[in-house]
Amino acid sequence: MLRPPAVTELMETAERVAPDADAFAVARTLDDPDVESVVVVEDGELVGIVAQSDAVALLVDDRDPDALVAADVMSSPVHTVDANESIVAAAERLRTHGIGSLPVLDDGELVGIITASLLSQHIPHVRRPARDVDAAEDVVRQTDRADTAYEKADWEFEYVGHQGHIDVGDVVRFSKSLDETEVEEFADASGDTNRLHLDDEYARGTRFGRRIVHGTLVAGVVSAALARLPGLIVYLSQQVSYLGPVDVGERVTAECEVVEKLGDDRYRLTTTVTDSDDETVIDGEAVVIADPVPETA
Known part of the structure; x- marks a missing residue:
């Protein structure tokens, strides 16, 4: 069988921030159309991810916006994909969990990120699950x-x-x-x-x-x-x-x-x-x- 490419062949560099990073600074990073999510790393360990949808929550949160940090708006735990897995496996994980990005890990170390928009150029079926x-x-x-x-x-x-x-x-x-x-x-x-x-x-x-x-x-x-x-x-x-x-x-x-x-x-x-x-x-x-x-x- 021909094997589909590994995620490492398509992954991009992951934007990283600390848990105590200013949330609005993270939102400004996500305002870049080329950045779909930002990973939150503490002491070299992946602890969360902030997607564009999470940044929207900053606009409706009742708390003091100046006091918000990345840890307040991140999603955790994080769905990930191993570096030796295929883009098909990554696409299925994105579809199953209804998410837009997967950090890529190699022996537990963050090495990049793969996104639904990137995968959709190679695998057209990256979409949400259908209704039962x-x-x-x-x-x-x-x-x-x-x-x-x-x-x-x-x-x-x-x-x-x-x-x-x-x-x-x-x-x-x-x-x-x-x-x-x-x-x-x-x-x-x-x-x-x-x-x-x-x-x-x-x-x-x-x-x-x-x-x-x-x-x-x-x-x-x-x-x-x-x-x-x-x-x-x-x-x-x-x-x-x-x-x-x-x-x-x-x-x-x-x-x-x-x-x-x-x-x-x-x-x-x-x-x-x-x-x-x-x-x-x-x-x-x-x-x-x-x-x-x-x-x-």
């Missing part, structure tokens, strides 16, 4: 559809969401194998005849050591999943991060989750593809329009 769809009264679970043109025995899908329409929290999964015939047909249809995908001898000399499936063909299962959401789904955009190769003949699963309603029947979804070992090989997000299904004669 099971709380909705009209939730359904579907594993077959009558309105698709055809289904094959090898294909599997599951939709957990709202009856007749999509909404935040809905999840759809689609799974299929990407076999030799499909790889060859995709090469012919797309014109991508890179020998990495078609020539065993050539592929053995590459970094992968064997033939792999076209990345765009793997990403195509995301489109297949989206097509099984309620309504007529129209793609508007797709952001993709390729995290690892897929072997010819391997089974992959796309999972799409509706995370935001944008208005005008537009929705934003996180989109991932995993391989047969449940390793994430594609990560990203999409924006779609969900129109009513047209009536047929």
Whole structure:
């Protein structure tokens, strides 16, 4: 597998202050658009973090603002990420905890900071968790559809969401194998005849050591999943991060989750593809329009 970069490859220098630093001085530091958080360090140990949202509290605090120090407005304990962890692990931690920054530690020592805005340039899915769809009264679970043109025995899908329409929290999964015939047909249809995908001898000399499936063909299962959401789904955009190769003949699963309603029947979804070992090989997000299904004669 290709491995995503370690956080040390993307991290930035952390702005540091002492716990007794003037809180308004910290707020002025956070006024810099390039500074999303300031870490609070005492005797070389990380004790807190002040984010831009914490600085806003200075405006509404009932205490004497001149007496406030960093320790009064910092968040503690601090969620961190180890220097040898990947940017994918960092992104998941940010998303799980709903925070914007993670100090990076190497053997317990602060060596930098990684932020959601920085990670979003490399992993588009750094977003808040979606609402739990099971709380909705009209939730359904579907594993077959009558309105698709055809289904094959090898294909599997599951939709957990709202009856007749999509909404935040809905999840759809689609799974299929990407076999030799499909790889060859995709090469012919797309014109991508890179020998990495078609020539065993050539592929053995590459970094992968064997033939792999076209990345765009793997990403195509995301489109297949989206097509099984309620309504007529129209793609508007797709952001993709390729995290690892897929072997010819391997089974992959796309999972799409509706995370935001944008208005005008537009929705934003996180989109991932995993391989047969449940390793994430594609990560990203999409924006779609969900129109009513047209009536047929």
